[in-house]
Amino acid sequence: MTLSTFWQTTGLLLPLFATGLGLHCDSQNNRVIVLNLTSMSLTGTIPPHIGNLSFLVQLRLRNNSFQGSIPVDLVHLHRLEILHLGYNSFQGEIPSWLGSLPKLQILYLFRNNFTGTIPPSLGNITTLKNLELWNNNLQGNIPEEIGNLNNLETFNLYGNQQISGTIPPTIFNISSLDTIDFALNRLSGNLPDDMCQYLRVLKRLILHHNQLEGSIPSSLGQCKELLRISLDGNKFTGIIPRNIGNLSLLQELYLDTNDLKGELPEELGSLHALERLRAGKSRITGSIPPEIGNLHNLKVLSLHNNSLTSLIPSTIFNISKLESIGLYMNRLSGPLPSTIGLGLPNLKELLLWDNELNGIIPGSISNASELTILELALNLFSGPIPTALGPFTNFSAESFMGNSELCGASRLQVPQCKTHALQELKKKKASVMKPIYILPTIASMILVLAFTYFLLRSRKRKSKSLEEEDVLTLATWRRISYQELQNATNGYEESNLLGTGGFGSVYRGKFLDGMIIAVKVFNLQVDRASKSFDDECEVMSKIRHRNLVKIISSCSNIDFKALVLEYMPNGSLETWLYSHNYCLDTLQRLNIMIDVASALEYLHHDYATPIVHCDLKPSNVLLDKDMVAHIGDFGIAKLLGEGDSMRQTNTLATIGYMAPEYGSEGIVSVTGDVYSFGILMMETFTRKKPTDNMFEGGMSLKWWVKEALPDSVTEIADANLLGEENLSAKVDCISSTLQLAVSCSEELSERRMDITNVLGKLQKIRKEFEKSVVLP
Structure with a gap:
């Protein structure tokens, strides 16, 4: 159908056609072959008259606000190769007549509200290369007929939540498949052990957060083009296959939250392109193989919440690209290498809490100038906490709690470190101290403890009103100026924005002493915002409970009102x-x-x-x-x-x-x-x-x-x-x-x-x- 005829028939998008924007015609026949209305802020439904554009090759309506169903009139578009309806609000079922479009190569229906099942008729479109149905509300099984699509390169069902059943074995026979993404669904059953027999060009295997079980296929090492493997959040058992080390192009390996058990294979050290390795909470045992240190491109290493033992290989601390090390909640022991910070110029997170690590905290870690998150709590570290240089000036007491033998600055809530001379002097005094001096000392200590006990008991008997006054004093103990808040949030920089609400915005801030805070700034242009500030101050200054956000202080003048609150690092x-x-x-x-x-x-x-x-x-x-x-x-x-x-x-x-x-x-x-x-x-x-x-x-x-x-x-x-x-x-x-x-x-x-x-x-x-x- 010619442009002029279509124009007269529908009257659709007159301004666009007048300028030629989004519309391409065949130069010989003056037939419309491309209709591209991407990101035009359009609403309503697809006009059925588009089905009259019989020469149409591409229909692109991406990123608009179209609603309703796909009109059946589009079944007449027999020359259509690309149908792109992604990022809209289409509803209803995916029509089965789409299987009658003989030349369709790309079908993008993602980020809509489609419901129902995947039509088996899609298996009739043998020319189809990309089938992307992710982020809809589809349910039911994956049709076996999809296995007939011998030219399929991308099959994406991510985030439909209700797609269930097993993955049809025929899917793994499509030798052209480049991407399989079925994450965030309810798929169950095993992966075939020989799944990589035909998938020789597969680059992305993304199956996280399903209900898949059984062993990780031993043939996985044959998919040598793989760039990403994401199997986390399933019920896989057994060991990590050793031939996974054959995947020389692999960049991301995610195995978190499974039931793998066994040890980390040393062959992982052969994955020289690997940038992210995550295998936390998967019941992995044994030691960390030193071969991990060969992963020179590694940026993220996360093996938390397993049963890993022995020393942390020193080779890991020489991977210069590492940005995050997460080894917390294991049974790792021994000291940290004295040169830990020298080889980690890009390290931002070091999470080692809840292990059995001991020895001193090496001062060389100060050389990791990008370090912003340090968690060494609940270990057996001893000696002084380095404070002279680098990031240690910004860390709080929580980073070191539970290490009873540490000492350092008072703000870190550890004892002050004693000088070497003073320690020697005390040793000498202790060596000559007679028992006659020890007994009175013990008696004095008993009297002090007894006095403290009765004092605490008497305080508990005081009235609630006095408790409330004490809480108010605690809540407002710190005076904070507008300038301090301005500096702490870098001028309320957008990168520090945590969220917005009806009365204002909340920012992350950091004081010069390292204390991290949340600053709730009230928008005084909003009706009742000032009243909300007063109400929140009144309530929060009077309450104290472990499950209530604590108020640290407030800052208020005619033009500015803000609350300084306890920072919650894990968000909402x-x-x-x-x-x-x-x-x-x-x-x-x-x-x-x-x-x-x-x-x-x-x-x-x-x-x-x-x-x-x-x-x-x-x-x-x-x-x-x-x-x-x-x-x-x-x-x-x-x-x-x-x-x-x-x-x-x-x-x-x-x-x-x-x-x-x-x-x-x-x-x-x-x-x-x-x-x-x-x-x-x-x-x-x-x-x-x-x-x-x-x-x-x-x-x-x-x-x-x-x-x-x-x-x-x-x-x-x-x-x-x-x-x-x-x-x-x-x-x-x-x-x-x-x-x-x-x-x-x-x-x-x-x-x-x-x-x-x-x-x-x-x-x-x-x-x-x-x-x-x-x-x-």
Whole structure:
């Protein structure tokens, strides 16, 4: 169809056609062959008249806001080679008639809202090279017919969550395959041991966070073109195949969170192109092979949470490109090499906590000038902490805690180091000290201890009001100026931005003494922002609990208001729930819920005046370095005073989480927090927001969960959890937690449970869960 005819028929995009933008015609026949409307901010549906462009070879509608389904009229585009609909909001099922497009080579439907199954008819398009369906809501099995696509180079189903069943063996017979990406689904079964018999040009094998099991195929070393292997977050067992060392082009190897056991093969040292090696939490034993030091291109080495023993090979500390070393939570022993920092000019993270390392902390580590994160806690280090040069001036006490024999600067909360002369003098005095002098000394110590004991007991008897005054003093002990905050955040540089909210933004900051903070800067141009600052100051200065974010200080004048808060290095629960790189397991999520419930119990019952948070949601649940949860953002919290509830005229809570009586009548009470907590629990274990697009037409997250209980939990639970071992115990745990969540979110406030009872039930669920599983 000619351009002029199409123009008259549809009247579509007149300004674009007038300029020729995005439109190409055959010079001989004046037929439209390319329609490229990429990134045009277009909305609506695809006009069915496009199906009249019978000479169309390319249809590119990428990165717009198109909705609806793909019109069946496009079945007439028999010359179509490229159909690119990625980054839109298309809905409905992928039409089976796409299999009737005989010349189609590229089919991009990613980042949409397609549902249903993958049509087997796609296996009829023998010309197809790229099939990318990632980040949709597809379910069901991978059709065996896809194995007929002998020219297929890329097959990407990443992040559909509900694609299940085994991978058809026919897929591994497609010799042209360059990329297989089925990550973040629910695929199960084994990988065939001979999977690389035909996959000789495969560059990317990406299968992380599924439910795959069995051994890692021994033939993997035959896929010699591989650049990336991502098998983490599955249930693979057995050893790491030794012939993996044949993959001379391999750049990334991810094996985290499996059940591999066995030792690291020394053949890994032959992967000279390797840049990232991750095999944490996989029950690996034995020592780290010194051959790892041959990986001269390695940037990330992460072997945390295994059972590795013996010394850390000194060869590792000579890999000049290394940026991150993560060996924490093992049983590594021995000293660090005295030259540790000399060969690591690019090192940014050194994570060695919770091992059995000993000896002194080498001063040479000061030469690692890029080092920003150092974790040496819970080891057996002794001697002085280097402070004279380099990055040591910026580290806090947490980096060294649990090493009882360390000494150094007082800010690191370790004893001051004694000079050599003073130590010698004390040795001489000790050698001539008579028993007659020792006994009075011991008696004096006993008297001091006794006095201290009775003093502490008397302090515990003081009234709550005095405790509150003490807490207020602790909360405001540090005076911080505007200039200090300006310097700490590099002028509120965008790279330090942690997040934004209704009343302002939060930045990461670092004081000159190394203390890392979070600075909440209120946007005073926003209505009620100043009131929110005052409310948050009032509430946070009066409370103190391990599961509440601590306030360090505030900075306020006419034009500027900010809170200085405890920094949470692991971000928010929301970040973890919806991250594609990390995943919380069942126990972690349960622990976080217990932490939040503990904080709510304190706010509701343990403080002199009940406090209602009013805005409980995943973004306000923050995680410290040990993944302990802390509730933050008290900008709309309320002190109830004498009554059990109060009326709030301005409804500010977040839609989807607020209790019905809050939204309709503005009634604030502790039961409203319980309701929000119920919704929070549902979201945490289903990975579905209450505002998800699927909850329309009277359907809600609460209704969806309630309907699935107790027999269909696996249909609503986060698929990332169902891929783990001990499935039966975890399903029982999730079911019990979600039933409790339903009880918390009853429509009538008087029918909701008290948070103290909720906490008790959660602790009981955890106890039963831990008895039923074998924890790593």
